[in-house]
Amino acid sequence: MSTTQPAIVLVRGDITDQDTDVIVNAANSSLLGGGGVDGAIHRRGGPAILEDCRKLRAGHYGRGLPTGQAVATTAGELAARWVVHTVGPVHSREEDRSALLTSCYRESLRVADELGARSVAFPAISTGIYGWPIADGARIAVETVRATRTAVEEVRFVLFDAAAYAAFQTALA
Ligand code: AR6
Numbered sequence: 001m002s003t004t005q006p007a008i009v010l011v012r013g014d015i016t017d018q019d020t021d022v023i024v025n026a027a028n029s030s031l032l033g034g035g036g037v038d039g040a041i042h043r044r045g046g047p048a049i050l051e052d053c054r055k056l057r058a059g060h061y062g063r064g065l066p067t068g069q070a071v072a073t074t075a076g077e078l079a080a081r082w083v084v085h086t087v088g089p090v091h092s093r094e095e096d097r098s099a100l101l102t103s104c105y106r107e108s109l110r111v112a113d114e115l116g117a118r119s120v121a122f123p124a125i126s127t128g129i130y131g132w133p134i135a136d137g138a139r140i141a142v143e144t145v146r147a148t149r150t151a152v153e154e155v156r157f158v159l160f161d162a163a164a165y166a167a168f169q170t171a172l173a
Helices: 036-045 047-058 098-115 134-147 162-172
Strands: 007-012 022-027 070-074 082-087 119-122 154-159
Touching (some): 007 162, 022 036, 022 098, 036 047, 070 098, 098 119, 098 134, 134 162
Parallel strands (some): 007 154, 119 154
Antiparallel strands (some): 070 082
């Protein structure tokens, strides 16, 4: 695997519009859908994604996908080739779970490398329903991508709102 640093690109918009090889889903352990990014991906990608997720649950991931890990399925009707599902940690004020959030980005890139993907779109994992403060979530995302050896050439962070976009700009600077 030849590895150089991927270019990091910030986009304000909807992750389901992206034409990258991989779209990363901020999923939950059940892999069976939810709200936020997860809901949007399953809605636009169609039933083939859920079908693959059910197969994963019937096989190796009988107890679900553990927090911090990542696994690939088809992207169904999305423009991407694959969806890589990862489970972010729920934010806690009592316990430092940042290693798990770091793991989401690192493991997603590892799975993307296994697939031979050149471009990967990430949402700001855990910063919605799971409550992670956006500034810290952005810092962890950018630092982890910069520190990970990967053959992926472009990492695109797709931010839904102005505040998230600004947080990633600050983290990149
Ligand atoms: N495109 C890009 N970003 C989005 C989109 C979209 N279409 N929709 C939301 N965001 P979240 P989490 C932003 O809640 O915090 C689900 O129910 C959003 O503003 O999608 O990891 C799963 O099944 C936020 O900044 O994911 C889990 O149960 C970021 O994406 C749980 O939510 C992540 O928000 C996971 O929670």
